[in-house]
Amino acid sequence: MKPLIVTVDALRELATGLSPEAISASPILFEIDTPEVDLLICSTDDHSAQRVVLLREKNLKERYVPEHLALHRRNVLSRMASFAERARISGPLSLPTGWHQYKYNHLIAFYAVPGLDAQASRWIAEVLPGDRSDVVFWLTTTSNKKETLEEFARSPHPLVPQIDAAWTQAYQAAKRYFDHARGPAPSDVEMSLAAREESTTKGWSYDQWLRSVSEDQRAFIETGTDKSIRLRGPAGSGKTLALTIKAVREVMAARDAGDEIRVLVVTHSWALAAQIQDSMDSMGLGILNEIDVFPLLEIAKTVSPHYLTDTSGFSLIGEDSYSGKRAQLDEIRGLLDDFVAEDWITYRASVGETLCARFDSTDEEDRLALAWDLLVEFGSVIGAAAIFPGAGSDLRYFQLPRASWMLPLASRDEMRVVFELYLRYMRNLEARSKMTSDQVLADFLSHLETHAWNRTRKSVGYDLVFVDEFHLFSPLERQVLHFLTRDVTSYPRVFMALDPRQSPSEAFIGIAAKETRSSTSAASDDDLGDVTNFELTTVHRFTPQILALIKHVHLKFPTFDLGHDWDIDFSSVESAQDAGPLPRLITSGTRAAEENDLFRAIRDLYSSGRVAVAVVDSRQWPRFTEFASRIGQPANFHVSTISGRSDIEGLGYRRRGVVVAPAEYLAGLQFDTVLVTGIPDIEAPSTNERTRLLSFLYLALSRAQRDVRVYVNEDDGGAPEVLLSAVAGHHMTAEKGSPV
Numbered sequence: 117m118k119p120l121i122v123t124v125d126a127l128r129e130l131a132t133g134l135s136p137e138a139i140s141a142s143p144i145l146f147e148i149d150t151p152e153v154d155l156l157i158c159s160t161d162d163h164s165a166q167r168v169v170l171l172r173e174k175n176l177k178e179r180y181v182p183e184h185l186a187l188h189r190r191n192v193l194s195r196m197a198s199f200a201e202r203a204r205i206s207g208p209l210s211l212p213t214g215w216h217q218y219k220y221n222h223l224i225a226f227y228a229v230p231g232l233d234a235q236a237s238r239w240i241a242e243v244l245p246g247d248r249s250d251v252v253f254w255l256t257t258t259s260n261k262k263e264t265l266e267e268f269a270r271s272p273h274p275l276v277p278q279i280d281a282a283w284t285q286a287y288q289a290a291k292r293y294f295d296h297a298r299g300p301a302p303s304d305v306e307m308s309l310a311a312r313e314e315s316t317t318k319g320w321s322y323d324q325w326l327r328s329v330s331e332d333q334r335a336f337i338e339t340g341t342d343k344s345i346r347l348r349g350p351a352g353s354g355k356t357l358a359l360t361i362k363a364v365r366e367v368m369a370a371r372d373a374g375d376e377i378r379v380l381v382v383t384h385s386w387a388l389a390a391q392i393q394d395s396m397d398s399m400g401l402g403i404l405n406e407i408d409v410f411p412l413l414e415i416a417k418t419v420s421p422h423y424l425t426d427t428s429g430f431s432l433i434g435e436d437s438y439s440g441k442r443a444q445l446d447e448i449r450g451l452l453d454d455f456v457a458e459d460w461i462t463y464r465a466s467v468g469e470t471l472c473a474r475f476d477s478t479d480e481e482d483r484l485a486l487a488w489d490l491l492v493e494f495g496s497v498i499g500a501a502a503i504f505p506g507a508g509s510d511l512r513y514f515q516l517p518r519a520s521w522m523l524p525l526a527s528r529d530e531m532r533v534v535f536e537l538y539l540r541y542m543r544n545l546e547a548r549s550k551m552t553s554d555q556v557l558a559d560f561l562s563h564l565e566t567h568a569w570n571r572t573r574k575s576v577g578y579d580l581v582f583v584d585e586f587h588l589f590s591p592l593e594r595q596v597l598h599f600l601t602r603d604v605t606s607y608p609r610v611f612m613a614l615d616p617r618q619s620p621s622e623a624f625i626g627i628a629a630k631e632t633r634s635s636t637s638a639a640s641d642d643d644l645g646d647v648t649n650f651e652l653t654t655v656h657r658f659t660p661q662i663l664a665l666i667k668h669v670h671l672k673f674p675t676f677d678l679g680h681d682w683d684i685d686f687s688s689v690e691s692a693q694d695a696g697p698l699p700r701l702i703t704s705g706t707r708a709a710e711e712n713d714l715f716r717a718i719r720d721l722y723s724s725g726r727v728a729v730a731v732v733d734s735r736q737w738p739r740f741t742e743f744a745s746r747i748g749q750p751a752n753f754h755v756s757t758i759s760g761r762s763d764i765e766g767l768g769y770r771r772r773g774v775v776v777a778p779a780e781y782l783a784g785l786q787f788d789t790v791l792v793t794g795i796p797d798i799e800a801p802s803t804n805e806r807t808r809l810l811s812f813l814y815l816a817l818s819r820a821q822r823d824v825r826v827y828v829n830e831d832d833g834g835a836p837e838v839l840l841s842a843v844a845g846h847h848m849t850a851e852k853g854s855p856v
């Protein structure tokens with residue numbers, strides 16, 4: 117079989133769990149077969165990108181990894197990408213100990229799968245000389261088919277293929293493809309019709325909306341802008357809409373008064389920024405140049421001189437995208453394996469039983485869960501507090517207040533272990549020329565504190581800053597917001613919409629709650645001076661039936677340590693929508709049966725409006741990208757997946773028929789019907805994990821306007837208790853799905 121040429125970015129995208137069948141539908145991957153080689157290129161690659169050459173054997177069923185490793189595809193690809201990245205670092209190549217490397221001349225062997233596959237497969241790879249540090253993966257050896265590096269080196273094997281000509285040709289074709297893909301969407305009646313009907317503003321004009329908003333929304337919209345305001349309400353209560361209309365209203369008022377005004381609307385994701393922009397465009401007011409709508413990270417990337425002038429060659433991971441998170445998780449997994457194999461023994465005696473058991477466990481799932489907790493700790497606790505390695509940094513970490521959502525750490529000694537892992541994590545990132553979004557934001561913040569910014573903010577800063585989904589912002593991000601306003605003489609005027617019940621995977625809400633509650637802490641809201649609260653208690657998105665189910669899930673949330681400011685009295689929340697069908701709970705016999713049932717539901721619902729398949733546990737995501745590609749085969753449906761950078765590319769996926777995504781990527785969006793799936797056993801894991809999963813369940817359910825169906829299967833243990841009790845309480849109907 118022909119060799120395959122890929123790049124690190126393409127490998128990373130594949131490693132998010134993208135199914136091979138879905139590659140042709142990916143807006144950021146381009147695949148081309150030439151007579152000599154096959155190539156896979158990512159839209160972020162440039163012509164001088166490092167190339168990864170994979171020599172394949174027969175590969176009848178699997179194109180991207182050795183056939184016997186197809187089941188481990190994602191982990192194998194991720195390790196291949198890590199290897200190639202390491203190969204770029206100048207100096208001798210060194211791999212984490214857990215990879216068990218051997219070297220012989222130019223060749224290097226290492227385990228292909230983290231935590232080992234049954235056959236203990238190892239790669240034989242080579243880094244080619246030259247500036248690009250191209251990498252060749254020659255073959256894998258297994259415990260049954262051993263070949264030492266020396267034997268391999270002596271045995272006849274093919275030459276390194278000549279790839280330059282094919283690369284240049286493929287690169288040019290890819291460039292043309294990506295340029296075309298980014299161009300205006302082809303006109304498509306179904307798409308444009310759907311866009312108008314489904315936008316948050318329903319295609320109504322600005323004046324129509326001003327007449328139709330509810331009393332509590334109006335109170336917020338019409339209030340003065342001399343103070344910061346927090347607009348609080350449950351999912352679907354019209355916070356985004358009220359925020360959007362207020363931003364527009366302030367621009368209109370300034371125009372009438374002949375004043376110049378600059379307004380910023382900040383979001384957490386590109387998806388929501390695009391939705392708000394669409395809403396504004398559809399209000400019949402023409403272009404509103406005074407308003408910028410951006411995700412915060414984008415602002416940091418375009419304004420921060422540190423980022424713009426950074427010539428270190430470091431690239432960003434964790435850019436609010438699933439693939440970034442995935443890459444960090446793989447990194448931490450590798451780190452953990454090494455740590456447990458080597459140094460853990462010296463820490464073990466000082467660590468309490470519970471944490472000890474987690475480090476000791478060799479179970480793959482346990483390791484992953486621990487890696488996840490560490491990811492949250494590194495990014496949202498240590499990184500968010502801008503604690504970077506250096507003298508005294510450990511003490512700063514030890515003094516941070518702990519909130520209930522954080523990884524429980526019982527003693528200073530336990531924190532010491534975690535901090536040691538953090539230091540290694542940072543060292544690894546640095547060695548691989550990687551940075552995280554927290555680092556970009558921390559640098560941005562330091563720029564915002566300079567005299568230089570203090571001078572320029574008067575011209576490039578904003579008069580008013582609106583923040584949607586404020587609950588998704590970390591304390592670090594909140595501090596950044598305060599410096600974006602123009603007038604340095606008064607408190608920044610920030611208008612925040614938030615729903616304390618929606619918590620992102622990083623679960624920032626805990627720390628946020630602590631901050632806003634305590635007036636003595638360095639609370640971000642303190643910097644805003646006097647903040648007025650507005651409450652929305654009518655839900656406009658969904659039916660009373662969906663609201664009843666959501667209230668039920670809400671009651672099952674373990675008590676957050678939230679403080680008064682954050683309590684929303686759910687019992688007083690009502691729905692303004694007409695009655696709709698009762699939510700349904702469908703229990704299928706197997707995973708495959710569940711997918712068939714989902715497919716049938718999509719087929720039946722497709723013509724009646726937009727449908728989302730919301731995957732609650734993102735660890736089940738790979739299964740659903742494959743599902744998405746199956747149902748999106750030609751002649752079936754318009755299917756969009758939000759799995760990673762594709763959403764950051766600003767796809768117009770909201771206009772399409774079916775959206776398949778991890779629940780966390782659906783924040784702020786809405787659909788006629790939501791099919792909720794990928795629900796793990798919510799009762800089993802730690803409180804931390806349970807809160808996270810319940811919170812995603814809440815997020816998934818609250819995206820629906822008319823119809824909610826929840827799919828579970830017997831393979832994964834059937835319905836969790838929270839749903840069974842919803843059936844018992846008549847908030848859902850239960851039915852049997854297909855048996856097999």
Ligand SMILES: Nc1ncnc2c1ncn2[C@@H]1O[C@H](COP(=O)(O)OP(=O)(O)OP(=O)(O)O)[C@@H](O)[C@H]1O
Pocket residue numbers: 315316317318328329330333349350351352353354355356357358615656657783784785786818
């Ligand atoms: N006063 C109103 N009358 C009719 N419909 C409304 C009103 N306010 C909001 N809506 C509609 O309710 C839906 C939800 O609104 P919106 O997205 O602003 O809610 P949200 O509070 O931001 O929700 P979430 O936090 O879940 O993202 C939208 O379709 C919007 O058009």
